[in-house]
Every structure is written in structure tokens, then in C-alpha cells.
Amino acid sequence: MEYVRGRYSWVLRPLLIVYDLAIINLFSHYFLDFNYSKLYFFSFAPLNNKYLLYFLYSLIFWSLSTYFVKFYKVYRYSSPLFVLSLLIKQFFVYSIITFAFTGVFRSIDLNAFIILKYLLYSFCAIASVKFLSYYSLKIFRTVLKGNLRHVLVIGSGERANELKDVFTKKKELGYTIKGIYNDFEDDLNRSGSIEDCYKFLEQNSNIDEMYCAIDELSEEQVTKFIQYAEKNKSNIKFIPSRDKILTKRLKTDYYNYIPVLSLPQVALNDNFNRFLKRTFDVVFSLFVVVFIMSWLNIILFILIKLESKGPLFYRHKRNGINYKEFYCFKYRSLKTTREHKGTYVKMEDERLTKVGEFMRRTSIDELPQFINVLKGEMSVVGPRPHMLSYTEAYSKIVDKYNFMFRHNVKPGITGLAQVSGFRGEIESDFDIINRIKYDNFYIENWSLLLDIKIIILTTINILKGEDKAY
Structure with a gap:
């Protein structure tokens, strides 16, 4: 946005x-x-x-x-x-x-x-x-030096240097460079390293725009800059390398023939559509919380406590819209509440309780995420949120531009990828590539009718059972 x-x-x-x-x-x-x-x-x-x-x-x-x-x-x-x-x-x-x-x-x-x-x-x-x-x-x-925008140039490369020259020489554009940060120590024009940039941003909240040479930055670094932009209402834009084929996923503007990419205003983030989707989310979630979870909590609390020690709910960190971290809620289905980095629950997993196995097979364990929806952290339908460690790992497999586009909207309890067979454990690169493909298709073609269709398909899949529901 x-x-x-x-x-x-x-x-x-x-x-x-x-x-x-x-x-x-x-x-x-x-x-x-x-x-x-x-x-x-x-x-x-x-x-x-x-x-x-x-x-x-x-x-x-x-x-x-x-x-x-x-x-x-x-x-x-x-x-x-x-x-x-x-x-x-x-x-x-x-x-x-x-x-x-x-x-x-x-x-x-x-x-x-x-x-x-x-x-x-x-x-x-x-x-x-x-x-x-x-x-x-x-x-x-x-x-008069008015209507100026304070910007940072992050990264190096030919196009980043060209953009820096545009900002410096074309005063009529009204850009003031407040710092140039990269990890090339021989760059005499730089203000410091990427780590120095984080420290600078912690002390300055008046940066209007950040221009990142995206191909030089890791997923973790891009995530940090996107999170800063979201927190401080700054604009973040990306400078592709000269040999990069421009993607239609991101909005392309030209600064004196230099392409600059930015996250587009997708239909899902349009003010009216966002209000429409949010209203649907709240009404649907209230129905589930009041009429289903209110009595189901009591039954599951007894069953879970009889089988293993620990709380009724389990929470774990996930990446949400613009990589913002939040705690995602589930009914506890494992004997442990400790999250193991990089370990999906597998078929016949020893950590699963008997009631937990039933809950995961029927997707009942996901119901507490309607609380996340009411808190505004998730939506009923959208791309499924990943563990933080998986976000970093998957970004190395999937094209960075497509992966970043996926985090342009709120994550969902269910999604198009899930009803299309790409849910649960990632067994190969094919699984995550197609999951991202379906997620991005959903973002680009969103409608309230599509949300309703996905909810119906999710219900049908739960009733008939799914191979990857474990």
C-alpha cells in the first residue's frame, strides 16, 4: 500500500x-x-x-x-x-x-x-x-525547497546508483537523500552498512520512502524494511537489477527511464472491498465463536486434559500482512507446546495426541483462529500464514517478487491453495511453488463470491476427508 x-x-x-x-x-x-x-x-x-x-x-x-x-x-x-x-x-x-x-x-x-x-x-x-x-x-x-520527500537508498548496483543520481541532480522532483546504505565497503558515497541502516531507522521516523535494491537483500532484510515501512507509514519501493525481467505482480513506475517497483494497491486492499471483506469476516467469525466454540471449548478442554498436560489453546508466531508477526491460535493437538523450528507435523507423528489426531484430520484445531480474525490479524479466507522459519526458507525457493506479493494481504484460516490440494506438509519445491501460485491468483482475482466458494469447498473437504489433513 x-x-x-x-x-x-x-x-x-x-x-x-x-x-x-x-x-x-x-x-x-x-x-x-x-x-x-x-x-x-x-x-x-x-x-x-x-x-x-x-x-x-x-x-x-x-x-x-x-x-x-x-x-x-x-x-x-x-x-x-x-x-x-x-x-x-x-x-x-x-x-x-x-x-x-x-x-x-x-x-x-x-x-x-x-x-x-x-x-x-x-x-x-x-x-x-x-x-x-x-x-x-x-x-x-x-x-523554495518545499514539498520535499526524505528518502533512503538501500543497496548498490548500477540502477541504484542511477536512481541516486536522479535524486541528486533533478532538484525539481523534490527528493532529499538522507542516507545510502549497503554492504560494499569500497563505496565512498555510502552512509553505512545495512545494519547501520536499521539503527538509523530506529532513531528516525520521518523517512518518507525507502528504495531497496531487492536482488542484493536477503528475505530477512527485506522483511525488516517492509515492517518498518508498515509501522511508520513510509513507502517502500524496489530497484530491480538490470537483467531482471519485470514482474506484473508489482506496480512499475519509471523515474527518468529507471524502473522502480512497489507493492500495488490490490483489490483486496481497496477501501470499500476491505470494508466489505472485514464485515463478512466479523459476522462469520462471531457466528463460529458464539454458536460453535462456546460449547466446543468445554468438551475439548476435558478431552485434551484427560490425555495430556497443558493448555487448551496453543499459540505460535506467524507472518501476517506485510510480514507483520502475530500469534496464531489453535487447539492444542500435540503433547508438547514447544515449537520446533522447521518441523511440520507429519503423518503418524509421535507428538500427536489421539484427540489431537482427530482435530487435525477434521481441521477443528484451526477454529481458534476465528479469534485472530476478530482481532484483525487474519481473514477467514486468504493465504495461509507460515512459521517464521519457513517464511525465510520458502523465500529462497520461490521467486522473491511473487513471494513478497503474497504478503500484501491478511493471511486466512483457509485459502484457494488449501482447497486446491496444497495444504499441510511441504514435501517438495513443487508444493510451495504451487501454493504461492494459487495464493497470488486469489489476491489478483478476489471477490466476495470467491471467498464464499472457498468456504463451501473447505467444508466439503472436511466432511469427505483430505489426504494431507494430519
């Missing part, structure tokens, strides 16, 4: 939107002569206030078209050519919308040349202010 600290876009963008809507409506009064006394919408009752109608029409369809064209998504690193391309795309889209107005509302008699003239004048006025604001911000950053 990309944070918006240190920007003026929260003020500038609304002002530009208001200005653009004012222009297209004021110019419609001047150029467009709606030649009729009464306006009919298809065969419905007549509408007399033609300009109010066009205002409402433009308000709705200008907002929709700019949203899909991403007309107001102009960043400090965006080139003038990119801004021009947005203007051209929006001009063509809104031209179609305007000409469609005469088709939707019969009784309108407007000359096509007049409409085209209206659109050209409107977009010239809109383009003038858009470029004026674009270059005014550049002058503001260069001359």
Missing part, C-alpha cells in the same frame, strides 16, 4: 477537480445552445432545466471517466509526456460521453462541430491549469 505523507495532493487534486468541473459547465453555457423548449429523457416526463441536467450528467460521468483513466494520478516523477497522454485519453473518453448526451436525451439538436469546439476550448483551459500546477510544484521544490 502506498501512503501519502509529505504531499500536497490532498489539497491540489480536489481543487483541480472543482476547476475542471467548473470549466466544462461554464463553457457549456457559452458554447452549447440547447435548441429546444422541453427536454425528454427517452419517453419520460419533460425536464425544463437543461443546464442543471447537463451539470448532473457531467458531474457523474466526468468523475467516472477520470477515475478509470486515472486522470488525477500525476506524481512528482511523472513526465510531461505522461501528463499529455492523460489529457489526450480523457479528451477522447469525455468526447464520447458528451456526444452520447445527445443520444440519451432525445429532442436535442446540437451541431457536431459546435460540440467539438466546446470540447477543444474546455480541454485547452483544463490542460493549461494542469500543466501550470505541474510546473509550479517543480519550481516550488527547486527554489
